[in-house]
Amino acid sequence: ENDTVLGPASDGGYYLIGMRAELAAQREKVLRLLADINWSTSTVYAQQQDRLRQAGLSVAGLPTMNDLDTFSDLMHARNLNGFYLHAFIPDIRVILPVYNEAENLEYVLRPLIASHMFREIICADNGSTDDSPVIARSLGCHVTRCAERGYGATCLEAMRHIEAQGGCDVILFMDADGSDDPAHLSELLAPLVSNRADMVLGHRAADRAEAGALLPHQRFGNWLSTFLIRIFWKHAYADLGPFRGLRWSALRQLRMRDRNFGWTVEMQIRALKAKLRILEIPVRYRRRHAGRSKVTATVRGSFRAGQIILTTVFRELWQTVRRHD
Known part of the structure; x- marks a missing residue:
């Protein structure tokens, strides 16, 4: 039903991004969707969600989970x-x-x-x-x-x-x-x-x-x-x-x-x-x-x-x- 799916992490990032197979096959488009995100900040999830929607893609959200990045x-x-x-x-x-x-x-x-x-x-x-x-x-x-x-x-x-x-x-x-x-x-x-x-x-x-x-x-x-x-x-x-x-x-x-x-x-x-x-x-x-x-x-x-x-x-x-x- 949706073009993409994002799993938000409790620290403001995301633990998973999924997309339709036909979209995932378009390498250059995928790279543009991920480019210039301010990584390792508390706004990564919000930035990525906005980027996907600006590209005309629908986004489904998964339950928030705790992301274990550090010790x-x-x-x-x-x-x-x-x-x-x-x-x-x-x-x-x-x-x-x-x-x-x-x-x-x-x-x-x-x-x-x-x-x-x-x-x-x-x-x-x-x-x-x-x-x-x-x-x-x-x-x-x-x-x-x-x-x-x-x-x-x-x-x-x-x-x-x-x-x-x-x-x-x-x-x-x-x-x-x-x-x-x-x-x-x-x-x-x-x-x-x-x-x-x-x-x-x-x-x-x-x-x-x-x-x-x-x-x-x-x-x-x-x-x-x-x-x-x-x-x-x-x-x-x-x-x-x-x-x-x-x-x-x-x-x-x-x-x-x-x-x-x-x-x-x-x-x-x-x-x-x-x-x-x-x-x-x-x-x-x-x-x-x-x-x-x-x-x-x-x-x-x-x-x-x-x-x-x-x-x-x-x-x-x-x-x-x-x-x-």
């Missing part, structure tokens, strides 16, 4: 009724080390929840005395508790929780102060899900960092640590930032042990030793959303964290030397 589309679709590709969706978990971040948690967690990317969001609480655990649970997140103070210790406790559930496919680490930008979630996760990388690091590029987000002593400590890694392990890391993802199998292979602020540098050194496929991508880095840092807000805290990081570097170096003796 984010796929993760969002997992919550739709009737979705049947669950077996193909990776099990992704995120760990956020938390210590008295009640002012920031809702700001940080809501975009993660809205992304629909995570099977579980784990707030790894490190003995908070404010309402951080209450806020996390009220938003549907799982809370692990670690009485021992230390960044690495609380991450290891969260990992034990995941291990007890049989593990996962991909794990993401990010801070709970709002400094890591969730706009980069897909960029970090896609290479891991597609098995193109074992570890993806968010590089806090200077041209993408908000003014005041990285203090001078933080920049120096980061430079010194990456310099030492380049000297001893011959790999030029750009950063030691907290925003990072790994395939779960790769993370288990590293046998992480650091229980304090040497966690990130230990991970990156051990990734080199294990010959993991490593990718760094530039990410935007923001000032913390509210409150003061528990570590870098004071010179004493920064100095202590720097000591721990350098101790970790030389501990890993000593282990490497002993292994080759």
